[in-house]
Amino acid sequence: MKATYLDPAVGQYLLAHTTMPDDVLDALALETREVTGDRAGMQISPDQGRLLTMLVQLSRARNVVEVGTFTGYSSICLARGLGPGGRLTCFDINEDWTAIARRYWEKAGIAERVDLRIGPAAERLRELPADQPVDLAFIDADKPNYPVYYEILMSRLASGGLILVDNTLWKGRVADPSVDEATRGIREFNDLVMADSRVTSLMLPIADGLTVIRKY
Ligand SMILES: C[S@@+](CC[C@H](N)C(=O)[O-])C[C@H]1O[C@@H](n2cnc3c(N)ncnc32)[C@H](O)[C@@H]1O
Numbered sequence: 001m002k003a004t005y006l007d008p009a010v011g012q013y014l015l016a017h018t019t020m021p022d023d024v025l026d027a028l029a030l031e032t033r034e035v036t037g038d039r040a041g042m043q044i045s046p047d048q049g050r051l052l053t054m055l056v057q058l059s060r061a062r063n064v065v066e067v068g069t070f071t072g073y074s075s076i077c078l079a080r081g082l083g084p085g086g087r088l089t090c091f092d093i094n095e096d097w098t099a100i101a102r103r104y105w106e107k108a109g110i111a112e113r114v115d116l117r118i119g120p121a122a123e124r125l126r127e128l129p130a131d132q133p134v135d136l137a138f139i140d141a142d143k144p145n146y147p148v149y150y151e152i153l154m155s156r157l158a159s160g161g162l163i164l165v166d167n168t169l170w171k172g173r174v175a176d177p178s179v180d181e182a183t184r185g186i187r188e189f190n191d192l193v194m195a196d197s198r199v200t201s202l203m204l205p206i207a208d209g210l211t212v213i214r215k216y
Contacts (some may be wrong), residue, residue, distance in 0.1 A: 056081025169209025
């Protein structure tokens, strides 16, 4: 678990009282560690995955977008929240990692609901049709481009739609006055959201921080 902001014992208790991932997600997490080594840390945590599924279910989102798919963990969690006719469009730049995702979409039985677009997301996101409002988007790709992804997605987001953004606490460094470049990027993004009168937003201390943004 990646609960950076909880006492470890409380974190364990929390996990013991959260519905755990199934065998497909467990196998994906294992293979991701074997194949990508330390990069497996980029994968969202099981409790975040549960939250993503619930937010898609609760919002009854039908048109969902993910920016940053990696080997597919979060995409499976998002797709599992979709009702009949729901679609997930995934954006990533890496063919090798997303080849693993494609295999696990088959195993999870959600492949037919998912469309993968390979390439720089700042370009490919602009191809999303303006007349098909996005109900929910999850941003978890390269951090310096967060403001770009946010603006493109805001222009496509339905009224009442949600944007979820991962790593917004950046291991707590956002609150540290001695700031490096990556931290400055996340801080600037967080400030941009706070200053945006088009939305309300809530930062959750789950994993590395997840911001839930709702467009009016
Ligand atoms: C943190 S990982 C995503 C983890 C994923 N959400 C999960 O739970 O497994 C970030 C992903 O963003 C992708 N990425 C990085 N730069 C990108 C870009 N410019 N355009 C699209 N995807 C990019 C990487 O290839 C990587 O798969």
